[in-house]
Amino acid sequence: MVGAVEEISSHFSFGAPMVHFFGAHVTEAKAVSFSVPEGFVLNVVHATLASGNAAVLSIETTSLDQSLIKVVVGTLRAKTCDQIKLDLVLGSNKAKLSVSGDGVVHLSGYYQPGPPDVEDEASEINRLSVADLTELIQKAASRVSKADADELDGDEDDDDDDVTPAASTHKKRPRAATPTWDQAEDDDDDDDDEPTAAAAAPKKTLVAPTPKQPSTPQSSSGDSNKKKRKKNKKKKGVLTPQ
Numbered sequence: 001m002v003g004a005v006e007e008i009s010s011h012f013s014f015g016a017p018m019v020h021f022f023g024a025h026v027t028e029a030k031a032v033s034f035s036v037p038e039g040f041v042l043n044v045v046h047a048t049l050a051s052g053n054a055a056v057l058s059i060e061t062t063s064l065d066q067s068l069i070k071v072v073v074g075t076l077r078a079k080t081c082d083q084i085k086l087d088l089v090l091g092s093n094k095a096k097l098s099v100s101g102d103g104v105v106h107l108s109g110y111y112q113p114g115p116p117d118v119e120d121e122a123s124e125i126n127r128l129s130v131a132d133l134t135e136l137i138q139k140a141a142s143r144v145s146k147a148d149a150d151e152l153d154g155d156e157d158d159d160d161d162d163v164t165p166a167a168s169t170h171k172k173r174p175r176a177a178t179p180t181w182d183q184a185e186d187d188d189d190d191d192d193d194e195p196t197a198a199a200a201a202p203k204k205t206l207v208a209p210t211p212k213q214p215s216t217p218q219s220s221s222g223d224s225n226k227k228k229r230k231k232n233k234k235k236k237g238v239l240t241p242q
Contacts, residue, residue, distance in 0.1 A: 022109040024097075025050075026057070031098035032107070034090055044088040044097075044109040049076035055103030059088065061095040076103060 022042060024032045036042045047057055054077045060070040074084040086107075091114060099105050 018113050020111040022107075022111055024107045026097055026099045026105045026107060027103075028055075028099050028101060031096050033094070033096045035094075036090055036092060037111070038092070039114055040111045041114040042090040042109060042111055044086050044090065044107055046108045047074055047076065047084050047086055048106045048108070049078060049082040050104045050106045052101065052103030053078050055099045055101040055105050057084075057105055058098050058100070059095060060098065061090070062093050073097075076105065078103075 022044070026032050034042060049055055054075070056072055057074045057076065058070060058072045060068070063069050073086055073088065076082060076084065086109075088109075097107065
């Protein structure tokens with residue numbers, strides 16, 4: 001069955017050239033064993049019930065301490081749950097998927113490049129001589145110093161170009177020119193010729209109001225004199241007997 005898995009995988013590829021499609025069929029009679037190529041990992045994404053009434057999908061692999069593990073990863077039922085998402089990531093450790101039940105399960109996923117091998121890089125460093133290591137360190141130091149110098153130059157250029165508002169507001173105002181002696185005399189003459197507002201305005205003469213004389217009431221003696229005159233006129237008009 002391993003050959004069948006490799007045959008299906010070889011006919012499908014997509015995206016980047018280092019990513020390849022994976023597909024396999026699992027039944028109760030035929031389990032699927034995985035052989036992941038070196039430098040790759042296998043992502044088993046979906047499991048679908050293609051036919052049958054039910055299927056219980058299990059995986060068998062080894063743990064970190066190389067102990068054997070066998071667990072159920074999903075249960076499929078017709079017309080109820082005919083597809084599940086697995087998201088199983090399998091590496092260089094051997095693994096096997098099996099089914100119990102009358103169903104036929106289709107698996108789908110993809111291969112992709114795995115993480116870099118840290119042990120290989122460490123072994124390559126160990127194979128380098130002291131002279132090679134010294135040369136690598138010097139090259140790295142020169143790159144770092146050059147980058148720091150370029151960054152420092154860029155910062156200085158930015159500081160020169162920037163003008164703060166505070167600096168622009170503190171600019172000194174130009175001083176007025178000192179007048180000469182002749183100009184000062186001309187200014188004094190102009191000031192003498194121009195009358196001030198108080199001097200130019202005509203002076204108002206203040207006229208004191210005349211006090212009103214109080215009206216004196218007519219004395220009673222005046223009334224009596226008028227009465228006497230009237231009596232005398234009447235007497236003159238009367239003829240005396242002879």
